[in-house]
Amino acid sequence: MLSKNLCKSIAAGAIVLGLGFSLAYAAADDQIKARQAEMKANGKAIGALVAIMKGEAPYDAAVVKASLDAMAAGDAAAAEAHAWDASSMEGATIETWAKPEIWAEGSDIGAKYQAWVDARAALAATTDEASFKAAFPALGAACQSCHEKFRRPKG
Amino acid sequence: MGSLALLAVLGFTAFWLLSAPKPLPASAISAHSSNIANGEVLYTAGGCRNCHKPGAEQAGLDPNLPSGGFPLKTPIGILYPPNLTPDPQTGIGNWSDLDFVNAVQRGISKSGQHLIPAFPYTSYAAMPVGDVLDIKAYLMSLPPVASPRREADIPIAFLLRRGLGLWKFVGLDTTPWQPDAGQTPSWNRGSYLVNGPGHCGECHTPRNLIMASDNSRFLMGGAHPEGKGKVPSLHGLVETKRYKDQKDLVLAFQNGEVFGYENMSSGGMGQVQANMAKLPQADVEAIAEYLISLK
Numbered sequence: 001m002l003s004k005n006l007c008k009s010i011a012a013g014a015i016v017l018g019l020g021f022s023l024a025y026a027a028a029d030d031q032i033k034a035r036q037a038e039m040k041a042n043g044k045a046i047g048a049l050v051a052i053m054k055g056e057a058p059y060d061a062a063v064v065k066a067s068l069d070a071m072a073a074g075d076a077a078a079a080e081a082h083a084w085d086a087s088s089m090e091g092a093t094i095e096t097w098a099k100p101e102i103w104a105e106g107s108d109i110g111a112k113y114q115a116w117v118d119a120r121a122a123l124a125a126t127t128d129e130a131s132f133k134a135a136f137p138a139l140g141a142a143c144q145s146c147h148e149k150f151r152r153p154k155g
Numbered sequence: 156m157g158s159l160a161l162l163a164v165l166g167f168t169a170f171w172l173l174s175a176p177k178p179l180p181a182s183a184i185s186a187h188s189s190n191i192a193n194g195e196v197l198y199t200a201g202g203c204r205n206c207h208k209p210g211a212e213q214a215g216l217d218p219n220l221p222s223g224g225f226p227l228k229t230p231i232g233i234l235y236p237p238n239l240t241p242d243p244q245t246g247i248g249n250w251s252d253l254d255f256v257n258a259v260q261r262g263i264s265k266s267g268q269h270l271i272p273a274f275p276y277t278s279y280a281a282m283p284v285g286d287v288l289d290i291k292a293y294l295m296s297l298p299p300v301a302s303p304r305r306e307a308d309i310p311i312a313f314l315l316r317r318g319l320g321l322w323k324f325v326g327l328d329t330t331p332w333q334p335d336a337g338q339t340p341s342w343n344r345g346s347y348l349v350n351g352p353g354h355c356g357e358c359h360t361p362r363n364l365i366m367a368s369d370n371s372r373f374l375m376g377g378a379h380p381e382g383k384g385k386v387p388s389l390h391g392l393v394e395t396k397r398y399k400d401q402k403d404l405v406l407a408f409q410n411g412e413v414f415g416y417e418n419m420s421s422g423g424m425g426q427v428q429a430n431m432a433k434l435p436q437a438d439v440e441a442i443a444e445y446l447i448s449l450k
Contacts, residue, residue: 043415043417046415047415049415050414050415053414053415054406054414097384097421136413137413140410140411140412140413140414140415141412141413143412143417143420144411144412144413144419144420144425147412147417147420147421147425148420148421148425148426151420151421152379152383152384152421152422153379153383153384153385153386153421153422154384154385154421155384155385155387
């Protein structure tokens with residue numbers, strides 16, 4: 001027979017442990033939400049650039065700058081929310097399509113992130129349609145190389 | 156006891172007879188003058204190199220040649236697709252036309268064993284033999300690479316392979332692809348590329364309980380072959396607002412995420428898109444025309 005006190009401490013311990021887990025998972029939910037918001041904002045910002053690339057909209061330095069600024073702001077907000085910490089690997093109530101390989105040892109996510117930062121810097125230096133069209137594919141390729149490797153199919 | 160043993164022997168004999176590979180006869184190959192350019196287009200549409208490329212650890216081998224060895228993870232184990240270059244010892248240099256057609260269209264190896272249908276002969280079976288021979292002619296025009304075959308890491312591979320003979324009764328439809336006279340030539344070209352060499356249905360068509368394609372739900376989306384997630388349906392691409400029109404889909408195939416088409420780059424579609432970008436303009440337009448006609 002376990003003593004009454006021992007039972008109580010086990011129960012209390014379990015509650016504290018459980019609470020700890022749910023807090024960690026709730027935090028992961030917020031991190032995942034921040035990450036998804038970042039991606040959504042990037043997608044929106046890129047849309048304006050793709051329109052120039054496809055010739056649907058004229059080259060406009062102000063539009064390019066606004067898009068790049070939005071991406072930089074998205075990065076900053078995501079960093080603030082720890083959206084890319086390993087603790088965000090799995091959510092409590094929301095699903096993530098980010099593959100755990102992102103946080104595995106030897107992962108080249110850092111290099112891929114740098115390619116995205118560099119591509120944005122190169123775009124920021126463009127001055128006309130020709131230089132823009134030469135620089136833009138590197139940005140799309142940076143998105144693609146990360147999505148291809150680190151995003152699992154939805155559903 | 157005796158009757159049980161007899162039953163087991165009978166059962167095994169029946170299994171052995173029914174599961175025997177059924178290769179095409181020599182008469183299936185008629186005189187053919189090869190068109191290497193056509194072979195290259197079909198090789199690209201089929202994405203042969205995506206699975207038959209060398210593995211990352213095979214340093215020094217040209218990754219642009221299909222010398223085989225890249226580990227292909229499947230639900231039943233890891234396969235190492237073989238060398239398709241004309242090296243006589245380790246590649247297809249010594250293969251006859253019949254050997255090649257039996258492998259590509261019936262899933263039977265040169266040594267007469269069933270091939271695991273991760274190799275999509277189930278789609279290639281619909282191709283005219285001439286097109287398959289053109290692919291062989293293209294492969295034979297590549298530089299030979301010596302890269303020995305690596306056996307698959309599959310538990311009970313021997314029985315499983317033999318058992319595929321039974322699976323093929325249901326899983327391998329050898330009906331040739333047929334054009335639809337009511338459609339345009341370009342629609343039919345797209346239908347052919349999607350159904351035959353492109354083998355889109357291998358992932359985009361759901362599979363039934365015995366892992367055969369459920370063609371009553373052709374291209375309606377399936378489970379992802381790597382186990383997690385889904386492969387989207389290709390019906391209603393315009394109606395569901397995934398693409399504006401045929402032109403939009405063509406741009407997506409040719410540029411992928413470089414033009415912001417972000418759905419083209421997860422789950423392995425990025426490699427497929429990279430191949431499509433290399434196809435002739437008319438073929439990409441044909442594929443798009445066919446796909447957006449699927450409501």
